[in-house]
Amino acid sequence: MAVQVETYRERRPLWKAIGNGMACRCPSCGKGKLFRSYLKLNEACSNCGLDFTAARADDFPPYIAIFIVGHVLVGWMLHAEMSGPSDPMLYVWTMIPAAIILPLIMLPSIKGGVVGLQWATRMHGFDASRTDHDRHDS
Ligand SMILES: [Zn+2]
Numbered sequence: 001m002a003v004q005v006e007t008y009r010e011r012r013p014l015w016k017a018i019g020n021g022m023a024c025r026c027p028s029c030g031k032g033k034l035f036r037s038y039l040k041l042n043e044a045c046s047n048c049g050l051d052f053t054a055a056r057a058d059d060f061p062p063y064i065a066i067f068i069v070g071h072v073l074v075g076w077m078l079h080a081e082m083s084g085p086s087d088p089m090l091y092v093w094t095m096i097p098a099a100i101i102l103p104l105i106m107l108p109s110i111k112g113g114v115v116g117l118q119w120a121t122r123m124h125g126f127d128a129s130r131t132d133h134d135r136h137d138s
Helices: 014-022 060-082 089-120 132-137
Strands: none
Touching: 014 089, 060 089
16 A cells, blocks of 8 residues: 655745735635625635635634724723813714724734634635545544
């Protein structure tokens, strides 16, 4: 029985892939559109044919968005509180809409970046050497 051992795999540029994803472009070629709607990925890249169904971003993009916006809002609240007495309605009229709108604005770019990260590191279905059986076991 012959055993094939893979000793070299082409290195994929991590930061370029994340940057292409954050621009909502294909992480591989940087030209094809990544999304067909707000957060729905295309089936494949229209330029290079990369299969996007292999991506599994799951809850990571919202986690990152909440992490970033939470830190921005806490800094904003601390600044408002330490600048002297402030109107409590300031929070209602500025920070609550910001807490809703900012993550929604960021989500497509963050999801694109996560897909770029997954492609560059050959996670999930982006590793052609893994079979479907391997993917479902892990
Ligand atoms: Zn492409």
